[in-house]
Amino acid sequence: MAASAGPEIERLISLLAKLPGLGPRSARRAALALLKRREQLLVPLAASLVETAEKVVSCSVCGAPDTRDPCAICADDARDNGLLCVVEEAGALWAMERSGAFRGKYHVLGGLLSALDGVGPEHLRIAELVGRARGGVREVVLALPATVDGQTTAHYVAERIAGQGVEVTSLARGVPVGGELDWLDDGTIVQALKARRPT
Numbered sequence: 001m002a003a004s005a006g007p008e009i010e011r012l013i014s015l016l017a018k019l020p021g022l023g024p025r026s027a028r029r030a031a032l033a034l035l036k037r038r039e040q041l042l043v044p045l046a047a048s049l050v051e052t053a054e055k056v057v058s059c060s061v062c063g064a065p066d067t068r069d070p071c072a073i074c075a076d077d078a079r080d081n082g083l084l085c086v087v088e089e090a091g092a093l094w095a096m097e098r099s100g101a102f103r104g105k106y107h108v109l110g111g112l113l114s115a116l117d118g119v120g121p122e123h124l125r126i127a128e129l130v131g132r133a134r135g136g137v138r139e140v141v142l143a144l145p146a147t148v149d150g151q152t153t154a155h156y157v158a159e160r161i162a163g164q165g166v167e168v169t170s171l172a173r174g175v176p177v178g179g180e181l182d183w184l185d186d187g188t189i190v191q192a193l194k195a196r197r198p199t
């Protein structure tokens, strides 16, 4: 395709197009919005990206991205260390936090088991989870997607934790959970958490 703008702008568009939910067309619209609002949007965004890229780390405890290690949630002594919520990615963690219904701690797996995509337990933070579950956790809440991979992962995790005196529960079914948590309103998340059941 012939470039219709300078190489820097084409590069910006091609990078934006890699973002979830943005194709080439949306990326062009986003780039145009940035270029039209150079001082209000483009310059502050560029500075924010540089700052975030320099400071972002994965929390060595839960695996969530933050600018501190341990992250703000893991370092919060007011939260319940005995309650651990397992999520696929940090997006679900952020959704749970927005709902304000969960006062325990989290564990980010970094994906789901998938035979099709060749994702095995060794690719996820499952060993770390088993280790944490041994250390004084009384309940592990699985907030994983209601997809085949999500449920396969949930069963595998539940089996690995079983026999350690830890209760394993899942968010209530009937409401979309896990990977779709980002899209749920806070009230639905609160309900799914309240109605969680033993796995």
Ligand code: ZN
Residues within 6 Å of the ligand: 059, 060, 061, 062, 063, 064, 070, 071, 072, 073, 074, 075
């Ligand atoms: Zn953490």
